Amino acid sequence: MILITGATGTIGSELSRQLMARDIPVRRMTRKSLPGFVQGDFDDPVSLRKAIDGVDTVFLLSAPGPRVPDHDRALVAAAIDTGVHRVVKLSAVGSTDAEMPGNWHVAGERAVRESGLAWTILRPAGFASNVLRWLPAVRTGQPIPNQTGDGQHAFIDPADVASVAAEALVSGAHDERTYTLTGPELLSVPDQVAVLSDVLGLTLQVVDVPLDLYAEQLRAAGLDEAVVSVALRGAELIRQGGERTLTTDVEQVLGRPARTFRQWIETHETLFQRDLADGRR
Template identity: 80%
Template sequence: MILVTGATGTIGSELVRQLEARGAAVRGMTRKPHESFVQGDFDDPDSLRKAIAGVDTVFVLTAPGPWVPAHDRALVEAAVDGGVQKIVKLSAIGSTDEEMPGNWHAAGERAVRDSGLAWTILRPAGFASNVLRWMPAIQAGQPIPNQTGAGRHAFVDPRDVAAVAAEALLSDHHDQTYTLTGPELLSVPDQVAVLSDVLGSPLSVVDVPPDVYAEQLRAAGLDEAVVTVAVRGAELIRSGGEETITDDVERVLGRPAQTFRKWARAYFA
């Protein structure tokens, strides 16, 4: 039995679908009540124990924020106490330095590695599907906001991330850390050009400076710690500091990672 946390999110929902398609026994976990999944809260140890009962493999996906280390540790502790044998953690690209402010996943990675369980850590790049936040602007005929300038990033198809996770859960990828990227470096203008072609409609871009981006996030009600990390991440890409491409998707799946254009065509179809 495999427990998938965050089972209604971008990666979790796709992972559940892929595992079920392969005939695996899957139990999804969500914080809010759901008709198909068990309810579990990282801040409620009793709910975690109930979710893990009878489970031998766990996929750890915690919502981004300063609470990630505590949530990861809580689930790892429940997994160890519950007799789980294997744990696969969804981290993020570059999550290596616990001392770096906002590097929420590093402590969780350490908890997983030190758990005594078989483990795999997945560090995906930014998801291709993140462009869906542009939909209101596209539908309103407005320019696409660009917080990262000409900086480029190897955006990964969420379906590839879920596929690698499925392989890690079902096969022997013990003590492995995979950095999952797409096969190409793209800037926001590059992505917008692809979407213009896929949608058959000309789209434009408007630059959003870091200070303006921060105020927009605050106005949306986001926690200040989240605002700080989001702006820092955008500035890192803008400066050219996030131009990493790996072949880890191909190493695990035996095929190349999907391109951003292929994801866009599939989604908008």
């Protein structure tokens, strides 16, 4: 039995789908009470132990934020106490870099490594699916906001992250390994917009968003100041060319290259086309 935390999110939901398609038993954890899910809260040791009881393997995913270290340590402690055998932790690219914004995953990675359990750590780059936040601009014909200038990043298909996680969860071949998961190419936001324009048959424009304006937008959206600070430092790091990590770890695990950004757009083109159709009504 595999426990998947963060089971309703981008990676957790895709990982659940892939494992269930392989007839691998999974238990999906969420803080809310939902049909088909087990309720568990990282801040509630009793509910966490109930969720993990009888589980052999855990996929550890904590929502980004300053509580990640506490949540990771709580899950690892519960896993040790309940006899879990293996933990696969979703971390983030550059998570042990002192200059990397946030650095929320360092404590969790350490807890996993020192747990005495079999472990694998996955450090994905930014998700290709993050471009879905451009849907309102695409629908209304507005320029795509760009907070990272010409800085490049190796965006990864979340399905590839889930596929690597699935292999690490079911096979001991990946124990005590740390994988940095990236797409196969470095792209800037203007590069991404050019691909999206080509696939959709549109002429999309890009507008640069200064970081001070970006900060105002994040605060207006109600984000915690710690999250705002991390987002700003992350955007600046990419702007300066400091996040150009590119690996073949996906291919090493899956035996095939990571999917390109264009492939992700082509696979999910209907999301954009449906939104465009709705906008014309």
